Amino acid sequence: MTGHAQTLRPFLSRAAQLYPDRELVARTATGTVRYTYAEYADRVGRLASALRDAGIGRGDHVATMCWNHDRHAEAYYAVPNLGAALHTINPLLPADDVRTIVAEAADKLLVVDASLAGALTEAYDPDAFESVEQAVVVGGEASGLPFDAVDIDAFVAGHDPDPDYPELAGDDPAGLCYSSGTTGDPKGVRYTQRMLWSHTMAILTPAGLDISHHDTVMPVVPMFHINAWGLPYAATAAGAAQVYPGPSPDPADLVTLIEDEGVTLTAGVPTVWLGVLDYLQEHDADLSALDRIVVGGAAPPERLIRAFDDRGVEVVHGWGMTETAPVGAVSHCKPELRDADYETQLEKRLKQGLILPGLEFRVVDDDGDEVPHDGETMGELLVRGPWVTTSYYGRDDDESFEGSWLRTGDVVTVDGSGYVELVDRAADVINSGGEWISSQAVENVIMDDERVREAAVVGVPHDRWGERPVAYVVTDADDHEALIDAAGERVRESYPDWWMPDRFEFVDRLPKTATGKFDKVGLRARFEGSLDGSVDADPPDGD
Template identity: 40%
Template structure:
């Protein structure tokens, strides 16, 4: 075979430091605005940010941190945290962002598993550090992200960030490092078993930033004012701290106050045009907007991800407030963005109802992400928008294996996401459920996500989760767990009736229970494992023979009712493995 002809282009490594260096050189006067933990505001520029990140690199090197060693953070979205992103990875160390909302036992496991050498933390987490420090003997030092005047009084010996930087001048050249060397370490939320680490490379981080900034993704530019509400301790704030500097966009970092009023006032004060966060945060913002009768004067678009965006939330932002919602899907293992909803020109000419249906899905894969759905035996299933199966992905920003493990989770080179999904002929992804959350009733599958989305569309419902109850005849039946809106009233019967014209009869939940709050993971996702444990002894009304159960009056022909929803020829391919 004839050898391929090699190109004659410069071999320049793709490194994280290049992102900040680009912003400092060409967008050097663009602002980074932070609400500080100390209670005041901080403003500076990309040029000043790079200088301070270089001072941090000098300080860490002086402490003896070697390339490849891990430096951890417990911090909110702020300028010092941003400096840590670049000051560690920039000289070859690994920035390890830790979610402080995890259980302390999980955090201690993560620190020890990662073998973190230093931990930098916001002062709000001082009590947590005091609890963790005795359990983490490998940590050489704990550094409070503040100055000496605000350094907290703690049992643990700590130094202050500003004192650490003080002896250094920032006269430092970013080293040329291998683009395949590690840049960031992020752990999964660990809802079952120990959390697992995803170790990104400089190459994957830069490619992810490129892909995220594209018009068909986040669409960032130097005209934007970007406020990431998704925390920087959660999967690198979905790559926004990298894509923002790449595009030269102004950054607004909200700190620890993420209530609706605080977010709205910050958006208005800084003229934010773009934001990103999980549904639970936006619920608070919508509640404040409605109560205060407020309107946005600058916000143009927002990304909603982390868990499925309820259609009612999408409609509220777009119809009531004129904000474009970009529905996104991804995973820690994917750096994390996998797909986003951006309609094509042709799709924007379709009737509004069709456009809305498309926006409620998870959209098309970003460049570099390949997808497929598989059924029994790994058989690839058709892209017809109807057939659903297990979603598998691959690409340069997808992990090959978890940190410090010898075995790979890949199946024939593809990463199994754990999601059940459909793909249509145009490649539009629709997540129908997590494989562990889908409900199997009478041999057919019910999407818990679809039932939750219908519930939260009811004006009296603030939040809902749907889980499976064991059933003696139908294997499983859906139970709806509901949090009411403040001062709202709704009964079980009213909620069940709300489903009547929206789903087939056998999909209607067997029962509704009302609770004050739902359990969430540290990343804001519904913790259904906890709910299933809490309600495992709840007996479905259909198992008791209650007259008002959706299945009771059709018990004689339920099998036909199930079969009528799925043509026999499609049943094998539509059921996930």
């Protein structure tokens, strides 16, 4: 016999029953919203009833274009509890991409923040949005929307807080998320109830993010980006308090919320926490409640981990992708490292970490043969498991899948202890003279200089070597030559001389993708022609 269906619904009902007075707090454009899990379940029920009366049912897609706030959190349960899929749209995507994914998803209803109405209107095309029957507006009036639009308070008013939810199965839909489209058209991943249930259970564990009812969780990673790394579901399942930072929080906003609400766990990309560090250098703050920061999307610079360690805050490094719902690995120190010195532990913590329980992985070369786990031999990471997709929504993409295995496109090494280290995305590895250079590794070395705010390294054409690295750097320092010399010393301490960038370009800001990562496609496009100069140490000739 099998157990009852693995769905998201019991996470919320348990929280409301066992932790009715635990709070959810949201910073919004109009002030702070605060309510309990008992009230949260009531509000989720009213929204679900309103959606059902608007014609939403099993298999439908409800899109959201919203920031991290209470209304978005309500949709996270109200939509899947009906057997529909919550399609979170990244409002920072180009208008063409928004049109593409709305058309492919055939969204039936759209929930949009009033502050994002302009982005929605810009993306509107009558053919692409033909399926959208209604828009529900959050946080104010949105004039000029090309839909039948209603304010969310009016939308839910008078509806039953205890709807007659349909019976659901693990294979029923729960979510839909599209990749950023930086290496091609955006690709959609449709998550089932079982996929998100399994992912939630995995990240609750100590091998995952170790979330419990003792925590107060603040997702800074956007809720429109891969389910805010699963934190809204996991925090609810654990009965943890939740804090949502609202639209465009700056470092001062984040620090204030950590202090005022006693945040113990937060998560976001490294650039967010580098900004917080800059703020903390100029302002006093009490971070005594904060236990750990989960970092993903890019590897954290070493100085970031050291700086927060000095403040008693652990930086937990994780890896994942849209296709893995998203967390696939987390870097924790294994028992044999418990008594190791700080530098040895730090070396492991900087890696993407250990594959989560429930997942399987392989690392293979170009011929499909597994590579040794020696910490040096590179290969492509393949993963499979209950929360890893085996296809893209609405399309066939056989190149990305080998049966149940997902080809991640990530080039990695695995050391003898099983720690995965991301060398680079396959598209971003620099092939110089037949040998690989990790753009990510060089970036991290450059960003270990506290004078450097951001750095991105890309490969550009070279007459002799095929490709050579060029670094784009954001800094307030005036002495660029001294900064380059310091970067060169650090690069050569850890890597071959020929990994040193041939050129440094100093810029006011780096372009970002819609998910906050460096836009390397755009940076490569900036460099016209090819490099023809020599470097201090020639790359080895490839065989």
